[in-house]
Amino acid sequence: MIEDKSSKSTSISELGEFGLIDHITKNFKIIHASTLKGVGDDAAILDFKNQQVVVTTDLLVENVHFDLSYMPLKHLGYKAAVVNISDVCAMNATATQLTVSIAISNRFPLEAIEEFYEGLKAACETYQVDLVGGDTTSSAKGMLISITAIGVLNHDEAVLRSGAKPNDLLVVTGDLGASYLGLQVLEREKQVFLVNPNSQPDLTRYDYLVERHLKPEARKDIIKLFKNLELKPTAMIDISDGLSSEILHICKQSNVGCKLYEEKIPLDQQVITTCEEFNINSTTVALSGGEDYELLFTIAQADFDKIKGNPSMTVIGYMTEPNEGVHLVTRANQQIELTAQGWNSFKH
Amino acid sequence: MIEDKSSKSTSISELGEFGLIDHITKNFKIIHASTLKGVGDDAAILDFKNQQVVVTTDLLVENVHFDLSYMPLKHLGYKAAVVNISDVCAMNATATQLTVSIAISNRFPLEAIEEFYEGLKAACETYQVDLVGGDTTSSAKGMLISITAIGVLNHDEAVLRSGAKPNDLLVVTGDLGASYLGLQVLEREKQVFLVNPNSQPDLTRYDYLVERHLKPEARKDIIKLFKNLELKPTAMIDISDGLSSEILHICKQSNVGCKLYEEKIPLDQQVITTCEEFNINSTTVALSGGEDYELLFTIAQADFDKIKGNPSMTVIGYMTEPNEGVHLVTRANQQIELTAQGWNSFKH
Numbered sequence: 001m002i003e004d005k006s007s008k009s010t011s012i013s014e015l016g017e018f019g020l021i022d023h024i025t026k027n028f029k030i031i032h033a034s035t036l037k038g039v040g041d042d043a044a045i046l047d048f049k050n051q052q053v054v055v056t057t058d059l060l061v062e063n064v065h066f067d068l069s070y071m072p073l074k075h076l077g078y079k080a081a082v083v084n085i086s087d088v089c090a091m092n093a094t095a096t097q098l099t100v101s102i103a104i105s106n107r108f109p110l111e112a113i114e115e116f117y118e119g120l121k122a123a124c125e126t127y128q129v130d131l132v133g134g135d136t137t138s139s140a141k142g143m144l145i146s147i148t149a150i151g152v153l154n155h156d157e158a159v160l161r162s163g164a165k166p167n168d169l170l171v172v173t174g175d176l177g178a179s180y181l182g183l184q185v186l187e188r189e190k191q192v193f194l195v196n197p198n199s200q201p202d203l204t205r206y207d208y209l210v211e212r213h214l215k216p217e218a219r220k221d222i223i224k225l226f227k228n229l230e231l232k233p234t235a236m237i238d239i240s241d242g243l244s245s246e247i248l249h250i251c252k253q254s255n256v257g258c259k260l261y262e263e264k265i266p267l268d269q270q271v272i273t274t275c276e277e278f279n280i281n282s283t284t285v286a287l288s289g290g291e292d293y294e295l296l297f298t299i300a301q302a303d304f305d306k307i308k309g310n311p312s313m314t315v316i317g318y319m320t321e322p323n324e325g326v327h328l329v330t331r332a333n334q335q336i337e338l339t340a341q342g343w344n345s346f347k348h
Numbered sequence: 349m350i351e352d353k354s355s356k357s358t359s360i361s362e363l364g365e366f367g368l369i370d371h372i373t374k375n376f377k378i379i380h381a382s383t384l385k386g387v388g389d390d391a392a393i394l395d396f397k398n399q400q401v402v403v404t405t406d407l408l409v410e411n412v413h414f415d416l417s418y419m420p421l422k423h424l425g426y427k428a429a430v431v432n433i434s435d436v437c438a439m440n441a442t443a444t445q446l447t448v449s450i451a452i453s454n455r456f457p458l459e460a461i462e463e464f465y466e467g468l469k470a471a472c473e474t475y476q477v478d479l480v481g482g483d484t485t486s487s488a489k490g491m492l493i494s495i496t497a498i499g500v501l502n503h504d505e506a507v508l509r510s511g512a513k514p515n516d517l518l519v520v521t522g523d524l525g526a527s528y529l530g531l532q533v534l535e536r537e538k539q540v541f542l543v544n545p546n547s548q549p550d551l552t553r554y555d556y557l558v559e560r561h562l563k564p565e566a567r568k569d570i571i572k573l574f575k576n577l578e579l580k581p582t583a584m585i586d587i588s589d590g591l592s593s594e595i596l597h598i599c600k601q602s603n604v605g606c607k608l609y610e611e612k613i614p615l616d617q618q619v620i621t622t623c624e625e626f627n628i629n630s631t632t633v634a635l636s637g638g639e640d641y642e643l644l645f646t647i648a649q650a651d652f653d654k655i656k657g658n659p660s661m662t663v664i665g666y667m668t669e670p671n672e673g674v675h676l677v678t679r680a681n682q683q684i685e686l687t688a689q690g691w692n693s694f695k696h
Contacts, residue, residue, distance in 0.1 A: 036400065037508065040601070042438035042585060043404035043499070045506050048396060052384065056391035059449040059483045059494055090390035101407040101494055135407045139492070146407055146449055146494035151391070158393050160385065237390060253388070 010110035012138075020110075020136050024117045028124060028131045032096050034152070035130045044132035046097060051152040056087040062142035070186040073112055075214045076145075077119025083240065084149035085127050086218035086293040090238035092159040093151035094223060097132045098124065101146040103139035127220055157232070159297070164235035164254035168298040170317040171233075171307060173219050175266040176243055177282060180289025181274050182206065182213030208270045216293045222312065229306045233297035244287040245340040246296050248326060254298075257320035260338065262330045264316040287328070287338070358458035360486075368458075368484050372465045376472060376479045380444050382500070383478045392480035394445060399500040404435035410490035417541075418534040421460055423562045424493075425467025431588065432497035433475050434566035434641040438586035440507040441499035442571060445480045446472065449494040451487035475568055505580070507645070512583035512602035516646040518665040519581075519655060521567050523614040524591055525630060528637025529622050530554065530561030556618045564641045570660065577654045581645035592635040593688040594644050596674060602646075605668035608686065610678045612664040635676070635686070 012020055025039045037045040046053075060066060060080055068076070081098060088095040100120060104113065113136075124131055129149070189201040203210050219238075226232065235254050237246045243265070251258050265286045275282040298319055299307065307313045317329075327335040360368055373387045385393040394401075408414060408428055416424070429446060436443040448468060452461065461484075472479055477497070537549040551558050567586075574580065583602050585594045591613070599606050613634045623630040646667055647655065655661045665677075675683040 037506070041508050041510075042435040043402040043441070043497075045439065045501075046401040046403060047503075048401065050398065053394040053396065053401065054391040055394060055445070055447060055481060055496070055498065057447040057449055057481055057483055057494070057496060059451050059485050059492070061451050061485055061487050061492075063488050064451075064486055087390040091393065093391070097403070099403060099405040099496060101405055103407050103409050103412075103492060133403060133405055135405055137407050137409055138412055139409050140411050141489045144407070144409075144451065144487070144492055146405070148403070148405055148447060148496040149391075150403065153393075155395075158385070160389050162389075 012104070012106075012108070012110050012113065015110065020113070024113060025131060028121060030130050031128055032130050034096055035132055038130060038132040039134070044097070044099070046132070046150070048152055051154060052158065054088055054091045054093045054151045054153065054158070055148065056084055057146065057148040058084050058087070060145040062144065067190070068143070069190055071214060073115040074119035074122075077116040078123045078215055080145045080147050081120055081123035081127070081129070082216055082218050083293065084147045085123070085129065085220065086238045086240070088149050088151035089218050089220055089223050090236050090295060091151065091153065092157050092223060092226065092233070092236060093153040094220070095127055095129050095149050095151040097130045097150040099133040099148045100131060101135040103137050103144040105139050105141055105143070108143065127218065159233050159236040160253070161235050161237050161250050162253040164250050164256050164298040164319050165300070166256055166319050166321050168234050168300055168319045169304060169315050170247070170258060170260065170296070170298055170319060171313050171315050172239070172243070172266065172294055172296050173222050173312050174292070174294040175268045175271065176239065176292050176294065177271045177285035177289045178209045178212035178268055179216060179291040180285055181271055181278070182209035182211070184278060185209055185274070186213065206270065206274060208268055209274060213291065216291065218293055219295045222295055225312070231299065231303055231306045233299050236295060236297035239292040239294045239296055240290055242288040242290040243296065244338050245290070247338060248340050250296070250298065251322075251326050254319070255322050257322050257324040258317055258326045258338070259320060260317040260328050262328055264314060266314045360452070360454075360456070360458050360461065363458065368461070369482075372461060373479060376469060378478050379476055380478050382444055383480055386478060386480040387482070392445070392447070394480070394498070396500055399502060400506065402436055402439045402441045402499045402501065402506070403496065404432055405494065405496040406432050406435070408493040410492065415538070416491070417538055419562060421463040422467035425464040426471045426563060428493045428495050429468055429471035429475070429477070430564055430566045430641065432495045433471070433477065433568065434586045434588070436497050436499035437566050437568055437571050438584050438643060439499065439501065440505050440571060440574065440581070440584060441501040442568070443475055443477050443497050443499040445478045445498040447481040447496045448479060449483040451485050451492040453487050453489055453491070456491065475566065507581050507584040508601070509583050509585050509598050510601040512598050512604050512646040512667050513648070514604055514667050514669050516582050516648055516667045517652060517663050518595070518606060518608065518644070518646055518667060519661050519663050520587070520591070520614065520642055520644050521570050521660050522640070522642040523616045523619065524587065524640050524642065525619045525633035525637045526557045526560035526616055527564060527639040528633055529619055529626070530557035530559070532626060533557055533622070534561065554618065554622060556616055557622060561639065564639065566641055567643045570643055573660070579647065579651055579654045581647050584643060584645035587640040587642045587644055588638055590636040590638040591644065592686050593638070595686060596688050598644070598646065599670070599674050602667070603670050605670050605672040606665055606674045606686075607668060608665040608676050610676055612662060614662045
């Protein structure tokens with residue numbers, strides 16, 4: 001349905017806090033039998049029978065984690081859900097419920113919140129997740145989103161960061177670096193727009209990069225695939241801060257070393273050409289860019305046949321004894337120690 | 349241990365995000381067998397066996413929900429946990445786990461965060477709750493806290509807002525209005541301080557009020573008592589927004605009316621004398637003040653004997669057919685329709 005929204009602007013205080021919650025949650029359907037009671041009481045009631053439960057939470061702050069000048073609110077709602085669902089996937093679990101809280105300043109009309117919740121609803125439908133609670137409140141400045149995702153898994157299915165063993169293969173899903181480059185493209189267009197507000201950006205050459213940044217997906221498909229393949233990774237993490245930072249997490253928590261092969265890192269063609277255009281090293285982008293929301297995991301060598309030839313998975317290295325350290329093996333066969341260049345919100 | 353903190357001020361960016369999480373969570377002990385994995389992976393792993401799970405979440409924003417000019421950070425950490433544990437109690441459940449996320453601007457040194465987590469730790473110990481996750485990030489302005497509390501209950505133990513029946517008794521725990529008056533006293537002292545920074549406030553006459561505001565408690569004891577008394581309320585809610593607003597929630601969701609008796613509303617002596625001093629009506633304060641974190645519940649008349657004479661519980665009215673409306677019966681025996689004057693963050 002196409003409608004002209006330009007003339008509408010409803011103040012949130014007209015609805016009040018409870019009216020707002022009713023208004024934005026009434027179109028969310030409950031899917032899971034485990035959701036006994038969703039929004040509308042002091043707490044949600046869930047029943048997981050004999051399954052284990054995973055819980056993860058994230059706080060997203062305007063102008064720290066997102067910039068509304070190029071992030072549409074609908075995409076933001078979608079992405080906010082996805083980044084938490086991705087954490088659930090990284091435990092080898094299936095996301096089942098979300099709580100979503102937002103704080104917004106009075107510069108946001110009701111229609112802005114509706115757009116955010118439209119994106120959230122799209123994510124709930126795509127990933128089959130129930131919205132079961134949350135809080136809406138005002139902020140002194142800007143927008144803030146807090147999401148808690150809940151998921152389930154059967155006993156012995158959980159995959160921690162700490163289970164990798166020497167000689168395990170290091171595997172990554174999809175390709176890396178696109179989200180970071182998408183952000184660079186959007187930042188450049190924003191600067192152009194600030195100088196000349198009549199400029200119309202042509203982003204078609206960067207469509208994959210921009211989509212990876214604005215509308216990332218969680219690799220729920222991979223968790224399903226693991227079940228079908230009867231494959232249980234020995235360790236797993238999702239790539240939110242950059243490949244380098246995530247490898248170091250696994251190495252530290254598993255007490256292993258790692259050899260990562262530069263030539264194996266999967267890159268999309270748009271990443272390669274855009275890196276040339278921006279004159280930045282594509283390996284650096286893959287190592288430190290972050291926000292790919294791909295899964296990084298380790299498997300026993302005996303399981304290699306299960307993933308061999310799978311286009312969604314690339315073996316990029318292997319784990320070693322801890323005293324061998326954590327190294328990138330370059331195309332020139334040099335060994336460079338990996339350091340965490342991952343994203344740190346307190347430094348940027 | 350008394351130490352001079354005045355000379356220390358550590359920048360958070362020195363520690364980095366992961367260092368900060370390690371630093372502030374290392375002193376939290378895991379108590380519950382249901383916490384299989386707490387902080388330190390992509391998500392926590394919990395196992396509730398055959399129990400049902402309740403989940404509730406709250407977002408607290410500086411200068412909307414709290415004012416750091418009179419709210420010490422340690423108290424804030426304690427209170428932030430308590431308000432969520434109170435929501436778990438209001439389901440007739442026992443809180444077991446918390447996730448806590450904070451966003452802070454760079455005006456906060458590490459020591460401020462440590463104080464906040466000290467208060468949080470005190471609440472975790474008092475209420476026997478495990479900290480199992482969270483997120484720390486920077487904000488453009490001010491401090492923001494998002495807490496999700498998880499609790500457990502056995503099948504058929506959950507008490508919703510929607511179960512009240514006509515003729516059920518309306519019962520409240522503790523006394524009402526003190527937290528709101530405590531806030532008024534603190535606000536007045538803040539104004540005095542702004543005019544004369546050398547003034548030393550004497551709050552001894554208001555100690556109960558100030559404590560109720562700065563360090564409220566959740567009525568976990570009442571949930572235990574219900575079990576001992578083999579009493580299951582028909583409906584329950586905690587008083588965060590004010591008695592009036594909470595009664596209206598129960599009436600709306602249970603489709604009942606209510607008669608509330610002004611003379612029955614429990615007030616502490618400090619509330620009565622301070623209302624006189626401030627020249628405000630104590631009933632208005634109890635109805636609309638909020639942040640009492642007492643429990644408001646309804647019971648079948650047949651259960652009256654189980655609570656009769658209990659000093660923690662006061663019968664303040666009874667539920668009626670819905671067409672009789674929701675009324676306050678005044679001391680002069682007038683009937684006044686109750687309206688929600690509860691706290692709305694979008695209006696204040």
